[in-house]
Structures are given as structure tokens and as C-alpha cells.
Amino acid sequence: MSQTITIDPVTRLEGHGKITLKTDDNGAVQEAFFTVTQVRGFEKFCEGRPFYEMPSLMARICGICPVSHLVASAKACEAIMSVEIPHTAAQLRRMLNLAQMVQSHSLSFFYLSSPDLLLGMDADPAVRHLFGVVEAKPELGRGGVRLRRFGQHIIELLGNKRIHPGWVIPGGVTEPLTTAKRDEILAMIPEAYANVKYALNWYKQIVPNFKDEIESFANFPSLFLGLVNEDDSIEFTDGALRLIDAEGNIVKDGIHAAQFEDNFGEAVEPYSFVKFPYYKPLGYPEGSYRVGPLARLNIAKTMGTPLADEELIEFKKLSKGPVLGSFHYHYARLVDILYGIEMIERILTDPLILDKHVRATAGVNRQEGFGVAEAPRGTLMHHYKVDDKGLMLYANLIIATGQNNNAMNRGVLQTAQKYINGKKLEQGMLNRVEAVIRTFDPCLSCSTHAFGQMPLSIELLAPDGSRLDEIHR
Amino acid sequence: MSKIKLATVWLDGCSGCHMSFLDMDERLIELSSQFDLVFSPIVDFKVFPDEVDIALVEGAISSDEDEHKIRHIRKHTKMLIAMGDCAVAGNVPSMRNQFGVKGVTDRVFFDTASLQQQVPCQLVPTLHAKVRPVHEFVPVDVFLPGCPPSADTFYTVLSELLAGKTPDIASLTRFGA
Ligand code: SF4
Numbered sequence: 001m002s003q004t005i006t007i008d009p010v011t012r013l014e015g016h017g018k019i020t021l022k023t024d025d026n027g028a029v030q031e032a033f034f035t036v037t038q039v040r041g042f043e044k045f046c047e048g049r050p051f052y053e054m055p056s057l058m059a060r061i062c063g064i065c066p067v068s069h070l071v072a073s074a075k076a077c078e079a080i081m082s083v084e085i086p087h088t089a090a091q092l093r094r095m096l097n098l099a100q101m102v103q104s105h106s107l108s109f110f111y112l113s114s115p116d117l118l119l120g121m122d123a124d125p126a127v128r129h130l131f132g133v134v135e136a137k138p139e140l141g142r143g144g145v146r147l148r149r150f151g152q153h154i155i156e157l158l159g160n161k162r163i164h165p166g167w168v169i170p171g172g173v174t175e176p177l178t179t180a181k182r183d184e185i186l187a188m189i190p191e192a193y194a195n196v197k198y199a200l201n202w203y204k205q206i207v208p209n210f211k212d213e214i215e216s217f218a219n220f221p222s223l224f225l226g227l228v229n230e231d232d233s234i235e236f237t238d239g240a241l242r243l244i245d246a247e248g249n250i251v252k253d254g255i256h257a258a259q260f261e262d263n264f265g266e267a268v269e270p271y272s273f274v275k276f277p278y279y280k281p282l283g284y285p286e287g288s289y290r291v292g293p294l295a296r297l298n299i300a301k302t303m304g305t306p307l308a309d310e311e312l313i314e315f316k317k318l319s320k321g322p323v324l325g326s327f328h329y330h331y332a333r334l335v336d337i338l339y340g341i342e343m344i345e346r347i348l349t350d351p352l353i354l355d356k357h358v359r360a361t362a363g364v365n366r367q368e369g370f371g372v373a374e375a376p377r378g379t380l381m382h383h384y385k386v387d388d389k390g391l392m393l394y395a396n397l398i399i400a401t402g403q404n405n406n407a408m409n410r411g412v413l414q415t416a417q418k419y420i421n422g423k424k425l426e427q428g429m430l431n432r433v434e435a436v437i438r439t440f441d442p443c444l445s446c447s448t449h450a451f452g453q454m455p456l457s458i459e460l461l462a463p464d465g466s467r468l469d470e471i472h473r
Numbered sequence: 474m475s476k477i478k479l480a481t482v483w484l485d486g487c488s489g490c491h492m493s494f495l496d497m498d499e500r501l502i503e504l505s506s507q508f509d510l511v512f513s514p515i516v517d518f519k520v521f522p523d524e525v526d527i528a529l530v531e532g533a534i535s536s537d538e539d540e541h542k543i544r545h546i547r548k549h550t551k552m553l554i555a556m557g558d559c560a561v562a563g564n565v566p567s568m569r570n571q572f573g574v575k576g577v578t579d580r581v582f583f584d585t586a587s588l589q590q591q592v593p594c595q596l597v598p599t600l601h602a603k604v605r606p607v608h609e610f611v612p613v614d615v616f617l618p619g620c621p622p623s624a625d626t627f628y629t630v631l632s633e634l635l636a637g638k639t640p641d642i643a644s645l646t647r648f649g650a
Contacts, residue, residue: 020596035596040485040535041577043585045568060565063489063621111495111515125517131505142499149498162496163489163621265587271595275586284588396585431517 019412019433020271027421032413034405034437039273043395051077051364051390052170058382059164061397064107067100067155068375068400069382070168071237075257075371076382077170080390081362088355089172094237095347096158096168097373098340101236102192103151104376105293105333105340108441109199110144113330116435117206121213122428140202143195147337150192154344157181172359182348192341193307200311200334210327216418217436218326218411221246223279223289225403226296227374233304234296234339236374242299243279243289248321251279257370260381266398277403288406291378292440293332298322303335305342311335326411329439336376364390375400377441401442411436477635478526480512481556482546484539485566485604486532488514489621490557494529496624497631504628507635523549527634529556529617533566534605538598547611552634554615558648560607561618567604574600617642619650626650 006020022031042061046054055073059066071093078085085093115128118137127135134141152162158177159165167173207214225243227235241255243263255263266275267284279287289295297316303309315335318328347353364386371382378400385394415436419429483491491514495501511522521542528550534540547553558564569577577600583590607613619626626645633640 018596033596039577039581039600040566041569041572041581044572044577044580047572057565060487060489060620063487063492066487066489107492107495115517129510129516131502131510134502142502145498145502148495152496152498162624163493266585267588268582268586268591268593269589270591270593271597273593273597275582278588280587394584 019437021412021416021420021433023420029413029416029420032409032416033271034409034412035272036274043397046392046395049392051080051369051384051386051392054382054384054392054395055168055170056164056166058397061399063163065100065104065375065377066164067096067168068373068380070165071097071373072371072375072380072382074168074170075373076369076384077371078360079257079369079371080364080366080384080386081170081360082365083171083360083362085172085360086355086357088176088350088352089358089360090238091347091350091353092158092173092177092358093168095344096155097237098344098347099151099154099158101151101374101376102337102340102344103148103155105337105441106144106148106151108376108438109330109333109337110141110148112441113435113438114140114144116431116438117203117210117330120428121432121435122426125427125431128431137202139198143198147192147195147199150188150195151340153188154185157184169359171361174359176356176358177354179354182354185344186348189341189345193338196334196337196341200338203331203334207331212418213432213435214325214327216415217432217439218407218414219324220410220414221324222407223251223282223287224295224298224322225279225289225291225379226299227372227379228300229304231304232301234300234302241372241379244299244322246322246324248298257372257381260370260372260398261383261396264398266402272405274402274405276405277398278406285406289403290326290407291400291403292329292376293336294323294326294329295378296374297332297335303339305339305346307342308335308339311338326407326436326439329441333441364388377401378403401440404440404442408437408440408442411440477508478511478522478524479508480521480525480528480546480550481510481514482512482521482528482530482542483514484530484532484542484560484607485535486557486559487565488531490529490531490559490619491515493619493621493624494556494627497628498624500624500628504631504635521546521549525550527552527554529554530560530607531556533559533563534601534607534610535566535569536598536600540601540610543607543610552614553607553611554617554630555607555613556617557622558618558620561616562648563604563606564620567606570603574602615640615642617646618648619646622646622650 018035020033024030055070058069058073111130156162159167227239228242229235229239242253243251265280266277278284368385381398383396419432555561578592630640
């Protein structure tokens, strides 16, 4: 008799989703759905508002990566204004974007995933959380809290507020950097290095314990998309997009923001409010791809900073071509953090970083604009259309988490088939199914969320769909 | 005395209020010795417990699922705190009200989709016609405005509540803060 297993909410995610598994008569998992249960409508309700409001409005899509939305939105607005922003403003925004990447990755790695990595996938859920990590390994837990603080505090120093700073505007930023603030950031850097190096060393010691998970956590060939610079180094704020295949061949290079929609479309599935992007020439689902830390490290040939480059060499040794196992997102995330700290330090030595000229002004010079940036979890695209007064007519947003949607669904199925037999359910098996989603660090507030009125429940369905039995955890 | 049972819940918000709560940084770890986090996106419990002392609720109510949750939470919570402007007043999510659900779903699942255009209807909740703040559904004990309320605000409010005192919210935060 077939069964439906529901995990709702999926916890320790940034936002909630739910997983539904369908088993056959023998209890083997046949189908898996990762459902995102909210839709908010930013693409619609921005209509009629002035375009220059967009960065601070769109930032409210997400409290975890508001800066990515600020940056992509401001770039789309600047395309409408047809301006190039001052060098100093561009550098300050790069720094802000990197600071956010560091804090967001710290949230993902330390707050959400390190409980599984340190305490084990089968550990008691009552202690399997950040406070449990702080208790069991204070250097790791507290170091993670400090690293997240490092990123958040830089955002606060630059933008006067940690979450939803109003500092990024179309044309640049509202205020230049002061010497005192620059020195404060520089003073925080040594501790940030120490914390990320500790985490990297620790991660390399424990990763051999997860051989089975590495094999089955969304480990399959796919395309990868991300920003790179002309010298093939990793990029978060500028550069152009590159799409590679599972062997590492370039499928398409030099894709600029305005060409995004020519290359990528979105399909709708009936079971999720988040759409399924794909590379148009290959169609759906064949053209599905992955974005985020793993994709970026697979695409870039160099990080462009010395310490992160040493790690990139090690990362590339994991596989002959691109690294295909999504478990390695964790490692890639730590390498991103290390790069972020090095790059922030480098940006602060720019002789023009304290320059007062940080804003360009212009009106509406074009009625359409596109902006692309790398959010911590991958490529983000904003597309706006305005009337001749600059009032919004239309917006389309393609978010990072959406671009991993297909891979997450496939990954859940792969992991469920390995670890779940419907006849015998164990908590640690179910946690693994959630953990595969956590490797992607999906930001569901960028598209939505849900709740856990429904506990982890297993429903036994008769062939006609009627419920025969139900068990709750 | 047993520890305070604390829950944090995420409805239709951007998670910024939860992030600001985490922005207490090490102060959150200090305070954590005085409470048990019994339900939250950052812990692994799937069921909202029967007896919760304090629940911080982020976000507005925008679907049948949200409404179901908030009624359940109210029933099992002594002190319900509307956390942030979305919970307090509807804020950004309620901007969709003037366009209706169809306006939103047409844009998201038809205009901006390129294949299999449809409104998802399996395994997903039903959207309410209008997004409303929490107090329009259930009584709220404390309103904590801000978008988001700052980490310092959270620290003061939580410390006072844990000490059995009533915090003076007006001196700490305001709408739009
Ligand atoms: S009040 Fe602001 S920070 Fe909080 S959930 Fe709403 S938009 Fe996000």
C-alpha cells in the first residue's frame, strides 16, 4: 500500500518549506516534492511606485540577504538612469555585498548546518541547534556568531542599520565612508580570519565522516551558473555570467544582465509557489542548473586572493571536472567567506575609498533596466519597466533559490531513496532529507515560507487517496 | 522555577525580524540560559507545544495556513508579541491588497513564466484575498514595531520579560524604525 510522508516545516532553513514523499507498495520512495508555500507578489505590488524607491522596497523581500536585492535593484535603476556610478560608490557597494555574503554564509554554516555536522545527523533534535553547538564546541559556535557579527557590523557601519539599510540608492550610496569606520573594520579583520580558519580546519577533519551523505546529497551532473570577471576570477557584484556544463565546458559566456531573460526562462509546477528556471536552448527540465557557492567555485578559475586561492586548489582536487556533490556547498561557503574577508581588506586599501563623491544623479533616460548580482546563495536578477515619469509598470525577479529549485527536488528524491524505506521510519533518516535541502541554503523568504502546525506526520493513503492511518512524531 | 518557554514564529514576513533577533549575537547566547527555545526556525521541533510562555510572531497573515497557525499559537501562548511592522500593521506584504490575489498570481505565474503557466494548487495553501496584521485575527499582548526592531530593542525587551518586568516599548522602537 502506498504512503505519503510529509515533513512540515523543514526546520533550520531560512524560511520554511515542506517535503512530501510518495512511496510505492514496498515502501520505496518513488516521488519527492519540495514545496514552497508562500507567494508575496513584489513583482506586482511595486506597480505605480517611483523606481527610485525600488532598492529599499525590494530589500524587504528578504531580511537575510537584503543587500543582494539592494544591489541588483540599484543596478536595474541605474540602467534606467543610464549612469555609471562613481568608483568609490562601486567599491563601497562591493564591500557591503561581501559583508553580507560573510554574514549570510555564517548563518547557514554555523547556525543552521553545523548542528548536523558536529553533533551528527542522528543526534537528539533537542540539542541539535546552535546553542547545542556552543555548548559542545564553544570555539566553533561562538566563532560562528562572531563571524556573522563581523559581516552584520560592517553593514551597520556602512549603512547605519544592519537589516534594510537605506544607504544604497540608485546612483550610488548616500554617505561616504569615514576614517574612523574604516579603521574599525580593519581592526575586526584579524579575528575574522582566525574564526574562518578554525572552521575550515575543523570542517576538513570531520568531512570524512560524511562519505555516504556526500554520495547521495544531490550529487548528479548539472549545469552551473555564476558571475565571473574577465580574468576568470570569482565575482559577486560586477562581471558577467557564465554557464558551464557538468564537464566544465563553457556553454555560454559573457551573459550581461539585459540578456538574462533571453537565455533563461521559468517553468511553473503545480506543487510549489517557487518557479523552476532553466536555460532556454536546452528546455525544461534538461536546462536546469545550479547556482551559489558550489557553482561559483566550479566556474571560477581563481578566487583572486591568496588565501582563498590555496583553498580553491584543494576544492578543485575533489573532482576531475566540476564538483557535483551538493554536500560540498558547505566547503565552498567557507572558501567564499575567506575570500570575502580578504577582499574587504583589499577594498579598504583603495586610495579612493574615503572619497566624498559617492553618488551620480540622473532622471529617467530609458524605460527598461536589468540588474544582476551574486546573492550569497547565487545569481539574482531584477528587471524593471517604467513609464516616462519613472513610475513602475512591471517587475520580474529571478532569485537564487529558485534557480536551485530543480536540483533541490532531485536531491531530496536521491537522498530519500537512499535513506528512507517507508516501512521503517527513523528520525535521523528524515533529518538527512532535510539536510540535503540545507546544503543549498535556500532562502525561502526570497520567495516565501510556512509553519509547523502540521508536525512531522506520516499519512497512509489508500489507492483511492483516502486516509487509512496517520502517525505523528 | 522552570525556564521560560520561548517560541519564535515566521508568518508572512521577510525574516528580517528574526535576523534582528539573532543580531543580539553573543547576548543571545547569554540570555539562552534563561529560556528554552521550544519552537523556532532555528531549532528542530516540528510541533508548536501546548504551553508556551512567550511567542514572538513575525509577519502578517496572508493565507489560510497563516490564519490557522496564528489561532493555534494564540490558544497555546500566554504572551503573544507582534514582532515588527508586518505583524503589527501589515506593512510590505499588505501592499498586494490593492491588486488582489489574481493580480499577483497573473504576474508571477503567467506574465513572468515561460512554460507550464498555471497557478500552483497542489500542496500549497490558499491565499487570503487581503493580507492583514495579526491583531485582526487574535488578541495581541505586546506590539513591537520596527522594520525590523533593532537588536538592542530585542535585548532590552527580552531581558525585562525574563526578569518578570513589563518593558516600555515606546521608548525603544517605533513604526518604520
Ligand atoms: S517588519 Fe520589516 S524586517 Fe520585519 S518581517 Fe516585515 S519587512 Fe521584514
